[in-house]
Amino acid sequence: MKKLLFIPIFFIALNAYSQESENNTAINKNAYTQLPNEYSYFINDSNISWAASYNTNYSY
Amino acid sequence: MNYASIYDYLIQAQRKGFLKSYQLRLDKYVEIDRYINDSGYNDNYCNAKYMADSATLAAGKQYQSAIFLKDSLKEVSIDQILFIQDHKLKCRSIIAGTEYIVMLDSIIRLGSSVKSLCCINTTTAIDTSKKDKITFLKTTYQLINADSDYYSKIYSLKKMYGMNLITTLWYDLSKGYNDVLDIKTNTMIPASQIWDYSDTLQQPIFDSLGDSIGYKKIATNPLLYSFSSLGIYQDWYYNITRNIFFCKIKQVDIYAPTAKAEDGYNWINEKRFKIIFK
Numbered sequence: 489m490k491k492l493l494f495i496p497i498f499f500i501a502l503n504a505y506s507q508e509s510e511n512n513t514a515i516n517k518n519a520y521t522q523l524p525n526e527y528s529y530f531i532n533d534s535n536i537s538w539a540a541s542y543n544t545n546y547s548y
Numbered sequence: 549m550n551y552a553s554i555y556d557y558l559i560q561a562q563r564k565g566f567l568k569s570y571q572l573r574l575d576k577y578v579e580i581d582r583y584i585n586d587s588g589y590n591d592n593y594c595n596a597k598y599m600a601d602s603a604t605l606a607a608g609k610q611y612q613s614a615i616f617l618k619d620s621l622k623e624v625s626i627d628q629i630l631f632i633q634d635h636k637l638k639c640r641s642i643i644a645g646t647e648y649i650v651m652l653d654s655i656i657r658l659g660s661s662v663k664s665l666c667c668i669n670t671t672t673a674i675d676t677s678k679k680d681k682i683t684f685l686k687t688t689y690q691l692i693n694a695d696s697d698y699y700s701k702i703y704s705l706k707k708m709y710g711m712n713l714i715t716t717l718w719y720d721l722s723k724g725y726n727d728v729l730d731i732k733t734n735t736m737i738p739a740s741q742i743w744d745y746s747d748t749l750q751q752p753i754f755d756s757l758g759d760s761i762g763y764k765k766i767a768t769n770p771l772l773y774s775f776s777s778l779g780i781y782q783d784w785y786y787n788i789t790r791n792i793f794f795c796k797i798k799q800v801d802i803y804a805p806t807a808k809a810e811d812g813y814n815w816i817n818e819k820r821f822k823i824i825f826k
Contacts, residue, residue, distance in 0.1 A: 530631055530705050538716040539631035539706040545623045545647065546784065548554045548685045 554685055554786055555622040558646050562666055567791055569664040570643075623647040625662050626793060629705070632716055635725035636825045637800060639782060641793040643668050669792045680789040688784060691803075693777045714775045714802060717823065718742065729822045732806060737821075746770050747807060768807075776817050777803045799824045 530539040551557040561567035628641045645662035676682065694714050696702050708716055721728050724739035737745055750763040779801035785794055802821040808814040 530629065533633070536631050536633045536706060537708045537720070538711070538713055539629060540702045540704045540713070541627065541629045541642070542702045543625060543627050544690065545625045546686075546688060547622045548624060548784070 553622050554683075555624055555646055558624065558644070558666060561791075562646075562664060567666050568668070569666045570668065623660065628795075630702075630713070631706075632713075632720065635720050635723065637717065637780070637797050639795050639797060641667070641669055641795065644793055667792050669794075671790075671792075676787055676790065676794070680787050683786050683788065685784040685786055688782045690780050690782065691777050692780065694775050714778050715772065717778075717800070718772055718775070718802075721823065726826055727824045729824070731820055731822060743772065744770050745772070749807060771804050771820070775802055775804050779803065779819065797825065 530536055551560065558567065562569040623646075625645045625647055626641050627643045628639050630637065630639050632638070643665050644667040645665040647660040648663045650658045650661050692702070692713065694712050708719075711719065720726070721737075722739055722742040728737050728742070729735070730737055730745075747768045748765050749768060751766050752760045753762050753764055755761050780797060781799050782795045782797055785796070786792075787794060800823050801819045802823065803817055804820040805815045805817050806820055808816050
């Protein structure tokens with residue numbers, strides 16, 4: 489009887505996991521996630537003592 | 549690359565489709581050719597279809613002659629991040645975009661704007677592999693003011709004890725990893741004298757009657773507190789295989805006010821120190 493109880497619990501958990509993975513793929517399709525997460529890299533690296541971003545125009 | 553410049557190459561590569569272009573306004577990748585045609589931009593990278601010079605305008609005729617505008621604008625806008633890592637000043641270009649001319653229908657040039665972004669650098673490493681095809685573009689020289697991160701030009705991401713870029717570089721020189729040359733005296737500064745490195749001035753000594761009887765040498769404040777701007781030499785490269793820009797910084801100049809005469813007057817802001825990264 490206890491083994492039979494595990495079957496619906498297993499399916500409920502599987503359903504929840506699949507919904508979560510669908511949400512993750514929906515986020516991954518967003519183009520913003522293709523941009524690099526550069527700011528966390530510069531802040532977390534302890535060898536970097538100073539960092540700043542700026543924009544300039546170059547005529548090559 | 550069989551193109552006139554990297555500017556032409558970026559636009560043609562986006563139009564042919566082998567270089568991904570990115571529109572921030574539409575939140576997705578789009579076909580740059582369709583987008584530019586819809587917004588009225590022609591092959592001359594300009595949104596005005598008919599251009600006129602003063603002679604034809606007087607005669608009441610308009611004809612298409614925007615080629616001179618195409619040649620006048622070869623600018624690539626690059627978002628980059630400057631940072632100091634492992635005792636070196638480095639730069640990483642995040643994204644690049646080609647500038648287009650914006651004009652009114654009444655043939656008034658408003659300026660230029662970036663219509664599409666490309667060359668997204670998703671790697672954290674700057675070094676490229678040996679198999680990549682790389683072209684050298686040019687060496688640029690750029691001045692960055694010491695107080696520019698308090699204004700809108702530079703957006704600061706990380707600081708160490710509130711120091712700006714020049715002071716952080718100067719602090720790093722005191723560890724002795726890089727060489728610094730004083731251009732005025734043409735001597736290399738030892739790492740132990742970095743913090744209190746100052747100029748020497750001659751101050752006259754007067755007797756009780758007010759006549760000058762000689763000079764004595766005095767030291768000014770440490771030059772660290774008067775650095776005005778930083779000049780950066782950047783060697784720009786383009787990686788054709790990965791479609792990214794990257795640059796290398798080998799040396800920088802520090803500008804500081806320097807007394808031209810030995811009496812302590814006539815201070816001129818000039819190139820004073822040169823840092824060579826090993």
